[in-house]
Amino acid sequence: MKYSVTTYPPAPQHPVRVLDGVLRYAPIGDLKLETGGVLPDVVLGYETWGELNSDASNAVLVPHALTGSTHVAQGSSDEPGWWDGLVGPGKTIDTDRFFVVSINMLGGCYGSTGPGSADPDGLPWGSRFPFVTIRDSVHAEARLADQLGIRRWHTVLGGSLGGARALEWAVTEPERVARCAVIAATAASTGEQIAFAQAQVAAIRLDPDYNGGDYYNGRAPVAGLGLARRIAHITYRSEAELQYRFGRTPQPGEDPLGAALPAERGRYQVESYLDHQGTKLAGRFDANSYVILTEALMSHDVTRDRGSLSEALAAVRAQFLVAAVDSDRLYFPEQSYELAAALPGENRVHLISAPIGHDGFLTDVLQLRDVLRKDFFG
Numbered sequence: 001m002k003y004s005v006t007t008y009p010p011a012p013q014h015p016v017r018v019l020d021g022v023l024r025y026a027p028i029g030d031l032k033l034e035t036g037g038v039l040p041d042v043v044l045g046y047e048t049w050g051e052l053n054s055d056a057s058n059a060v061l062v063p064h065a066l067t068g069s070t071h072v073a074q075g076s077s078d079e080p081g082w083w084d085g086l087v088g089p090g091k092t093i094d095t096d097r098f099f100v101v102s103i104n105m106l107g108g109c110y111g112s113t114g115p116g117s118a119d120p121d122g123l124p125w126g127s128r129f130p131f132v133t134i135r136d137s138v139h140a141e142a143r144l145a146d147q148l149g150i151r152r153w154h155t156v157l158g159g160s161l162g163g164a165r166a167l168e169w170a171v172t173e174p175e176r177v178a179r180c181a182v183i184a185a186t187a188a189s190t191g192e193q194i195a196f197a198q199a200q201v202a203a204i205r206l207d208p209d210y211n212g213g214d215y216y217n218g219r220a221p222v223a224g225l226g227l228a229r230r231i232a233h234i235t236y237r238s239e240a241e242l243q244y245r246f247g248r249t250p251q252p253g254e255d256p257l258g259a260a261l262p263a264e265r266g267r268y269q270v271e272s273y274l275d276h277q278g279t280k281l282a283g284r285f286d287a288n289s290y291v292i293l294t295e296a297l298m299s300h301d302v303t304r305d306r307g308s309l310s311e312a313l314a315a316v317r318a319q320f321l322v323a324a325v326d327s328d329r330l331y332f333p334e335q336s337y338e339l340a341a342a343l344p345g346e347n348r349v350h351l352i353s354a355p356i357g358h359d360g361f362l363t364d365v366l367q368l369r370d371v372l373r374k375d376f377f378g
């Protein structure tokens with residue numbers, strides 16, 4: 001599968017409502033990166049819903065999670081969005097009132113310049129694509145906000161990597177974020193989160209088809225990416241869910257004890273489920289982008305070059321909403337409590353009660369509907 005983005009339509013003028021939920025591209029120029037070097041001719045893929053009002057005070061930014069896209073809501077497209085329950089006409093984030101924007105993270109494979117994009121010579125970046133940080137993406141996204149005429153976001157909100165991106169926005173550009181919701185995310189990736197991420201990245205790099213990242217003219221490393229997704233997906237779901245839903249049940253028509261040779265035995269249902277998750281992601285995502293975004297998330301630390309957590313967060317001007325999923329075993333609720341305690345002022349943590357674990361920020365986000373309406377979108 002190829003993800004090369006070689007040509008772009010001209011930068012749009014003020015987005016028009018009829019194009020709700022349709023991917024567009026914005027050239028934002030060369031980007032100086034946090035770790036040195038310059039990424040030339042950066043393009044950001046983005047979607048919008050609704051209309052920016054005359055004083056540009058109704059703009060809401062929704063950063064996506066690790067393998068999410070900019071397609072937050074269906075809008076006028078055919079594809080359902082991943083937060084359709086929350087974003088749309090008459091919904092909590094009412095696109096009849098708010099101008100909603102979602103931007104593909106720098107290095108991603110859903111529209112923005114990434115390792116599968118063409119370099120200035122027209123060749124895929126591949127192994128030469130630089131390490132980027134969430135802060136780099138925020139700097140790039142700020143230029144797109146300038147192009148769209150958005151000086152200050154009414155709200156920036158996201159879950160998981162999207163939550164880290166939202167928080168980094170509020171700290172890097174404090175005057176540009178009036179409200180910020182950080183859902184199922186931390187102030188910095190922890191040792192365990194880095195460890196799980198490293199195993200995923202190693203699974204991709206060890207696939208012979210990965211070829212150091214230069215595979216765009218050959219076979220994509222689907223086995224490595226599929227294995228990375230399996231490791232990740234286990235962390236996204238709770239032990240209780242996997243036990244209740246699958247337990248030791250064999251996959252229908254298969255017998256886990258039914259062969260003398262390991263390679264010929266049938267699967268447990270949970271194995272088949274993980275195989276499916278791995279295959280599905282490998283069919284829609286670029287392995288290099290997975291590595292780039294995962295390593296960006298590993299680097300996530302709002303305190304970097306900013307002192308202690310309280311010192312780093314002292315800069316924020318936004319009103320905050322911090323939320324966690326009670327059964328999350330990847331981004332533990334305690335870590336959200338630590339973030340809330342370190343933010344200026346009084347900040348509670350809103351718990352999403354969901355048995356499935358981390359992915360509850362996608363499946364059960366409507367539990368935040370009331371608090372979002374009351375505090376942010378009333």
Ligand SMILES: CC(=O)SCCNC(=O)CCNC(=O)[C@H](O)C(C)(C)COP(=O)(O)OP(=O)(O)OC[C@H]1O[C@@H](n2cnc3c(N)ncnc32)[C@H](O)[C@@H]1OP(=O)(O)O
Pocket residue numbers: 065066067068069082251269270272273274276280284359362363
């Ligand atoms: C471009 C984009 O789509 S990005 C959209 C944004 N998405 C994301 O950010 C994350 C990607 N998605 C996910 O992580 C998940 O799909 C979620 C969290 C959104 C939804 O989770 P859930 O509704 O709980 O779905 P769940 O994890 O149970 O997976 C269901 C799938 O497993 C399959 N499945 C269930 N049991 C088995 C089994 N024993 N064997 C094989 N497959 C199985 C189902 O058939 C279903 O397949 P499908 O997704 O192809 O329809």
Ligand SMILES: N[C@@H](CCO)C(=O)O
Pocket residue numbers: 065066067068159160161236359
């Ligand atoms: N299921 C989510 C979890 C990551 O937070 C994703 O793939 O983006």
